[in-house]
Amino acid sequence: xxxxxxxxxxxxxxxxxxxxxxxxxxxxxxxxxxxxxxxxxxxxxxxxxxxxxxxxxxxxxxxxxxxxxxxxxxxxxxxxxxxxxxxxxxxxxxxxxxxxxxxxxxxxxxxxxxxxxxxxxxxxxxxxxxxxxxxxxxxxxxxxxxxxxxxxxxxxxxxxxxxxxxxxxxxxxxxxxxxxxxxxxxxxxxxxxxxxxxxxxxxxxxxxxxxxxxxxxxxxxxxxxxxxxxxxxxxxxxxxxxxxxxxxxxxxxxxxxxxxxxxxxxxxxxxxxxxxxxxxxxxxxxxxxx
Numbered sequence: 001x002x003x004x005x006x007x008x009x010x011x012x013x014x015x016x017x018x019x020x021x022x023x024x025x026x027x028x029x030x031x032x033x034x035x036x037x038x039x040x041x042x043x044x045x046x047x048x049x050x051x052x053x054x055x056x057x058x059x060x061x062x063x064x065x066x067x068x069x070x071x072x073x074x075x076x077x078x079x080x081x082x083x084x085x086x087x088x089x090x091x092x093x094x095x096x097x098x099x100x101x102x103x104x105x106x107x108x109x110x111x112x113x114x115x116x117x118x119x120x121x122x123x124x125x126x127x128x129x130x131x132x133x134x135x136x137x138x139x140x141x142x143x144x145x146x147x148x149x150x151x152x153x154x155x156x157x158x159x160x161x162x163x164x165x166x167x168x169x170x171x172x173x174x175x176x177x178x179x180x181x182x183x184x185x186x187x188x189x190x191x192x193x194x195x196x197x198x199x200x201x202x203x204x205x206x207x208x209x210x211x212x213x214x215x216x217x218x219x220x221x222x223x224x225x226x227x228x229x230x231x232x233x234x235x236x237x238x239x240x241x242x243x244x245x246x247x248x249x250x251x252x253x254x255x256x257x258x259x260x261x262x263x264x265x266x267x268x269x270x271x272x273x274x275x276x277x278x279x280x281x282x283x284x285x286x287x288x289x290x
Contacts, residue, residue: 001071001096002026004088005056009049018047029069032060037220041271048274050221055083073097094144102135103148107155113184114159117176122184190244197249199224199276201235201283204256207263208280210270217242222270224279225261227252236282240275251279 002022006015022043026032032040037057044053059081063071071092072078078089093099104112109122112134121127140147158165164180166172177183201224202209210222234250241247264270266284269277 001059001088001092002056004091005052005059005083006047008052008088010047015047018044029060029063029071032057033064038271041220045271045277046274050218050271050273052083054220058082059084071096073099075099075101091148094148098143098145100139100142100144100147102132102139103144103152104131104135105152105155107159108135108148108151110161110184111151111155111159114164114177114180115171115175117178118183119185121187123186192241193245195245195247197247198227198229198234199249199251199279200227201251201253201280202256202261203253203266203283203287204263206265208266208269209256209258209261209263210272211258211261218273220271222262222264222272222276224251224276225258227254230254235286236279238275238279238282247275249275249279251283253283 003015003019006019006022025039025043026035035057037054040053040057041050044050047053062081063069067077072081073093073096075089075093078084078092079086081089084092087104090101090103091105094101094103109131112118112131113122116130116134118127118130118134120130122131138147138151154169154171158169159180162181166175166180169175209225211225213219213221213223229250230252232252235253236251238249238251239246240249266280269280272280
C-alpha cells in the first residue's frame with residue numbers, strides 16, 4: 001500500500017530511498033496511524049503531491065478503526081479507504097494478495113491499445129472503458145500477481161513507448177496493431193499557463209518566519225509568506241510546475257511585518273514544499289556568502 005501511494009505520479013528511482021526511510025520509521029499500519037501529521041509530512045518531504053501522504057496517513061487510521069488493523073484483501077473494500085482509487089485498490093489486491101484483478105498502469109494500457117489496435121484516445125471515458133474491458137478479458141482464473149506483473153514487464157521491456165521490439169514479442173501473433181509506434185493515442189494536452197507569485201524571505205532574530213498553508217494546495221505544509229512585489233529586483237527566482245501551470249516564484253528579503261507568522265530555526269525547518277525549500281536553501285547560501 002505504501003509503495004502504490006508513493007508511486008502515484010512518481011518514478012521507482014525517485015521513490016526507492018523514501019520507501020526505505022518510511023518503512024524504517026513506520027514499519028506497521030499501527031505505527032503510521034499513531035504518528036503525528038507533521039512527522040508524516042517530514043518523511044514525505046521532497047516527493048511532492050502531499051495529499052498522497054495525508055491520505056496514506058488517513059488510510060492507516062481507517063484500517064485501525066474499521067478493519068482491526070488489517071489491510072482489506074478485496075479491491076472493492078480497499079476502495080473505501082482515503083486516497084485509494086480504482087488503480088490503487090486493484091494493485092494492492094493483486095500484488096499483496098494475489099487477487100485476480102485488472103491492474104492498468106501506463107505500460108499495460110500501451111500493451112492493450114496495441115494488442116487490440118485501439119486507435120482512439122485511451123484517456124477519456126470511452127478509452128477508460130475499453131481498457132477495463134480489454135484487461136478484464138485477459139484475466140486468468142488465478143494468479144493475479146504474476147499475470148499483471150507479466151503484462152507490466154511486457155510493456156516495460158518489449159512493447160516500449162518508442163521502438164517497440166515487435167519481433168521479440170511473445171504475443172506478436174495475437175497483436176492487431178498495424179502501426180504500433182503510433183499507439184496509444186491520447187487527448188491533446190492542455191496548454192501550459194504562466195503564473196507569477198511573490199514571496200517574502202524574512203530572517204529576523206535568527207529565525208526564518210513562515211506561514212502555514214491553509215490549502216487546498218500544500219495544506220499542512222509551511223510556506224514562505226505571500227508579499228506584495230517590492231518594485232525592485234527580486235533576490236531570488238524559483239521556477240516550478242504545478243499541474244498545467246509554470247509558476248515563477250519571486251523572493252524579496254525584508255523585515256517582519258506580519259505578526260501572524262511563525263519563526264523557525266534554519267536548522268530545524270518544518271515540512272515545506274520542494275520549491276520553497278530550494279528557495280530557502282538558495283537564500284541562506286547567499287546570506288552565508290556575504
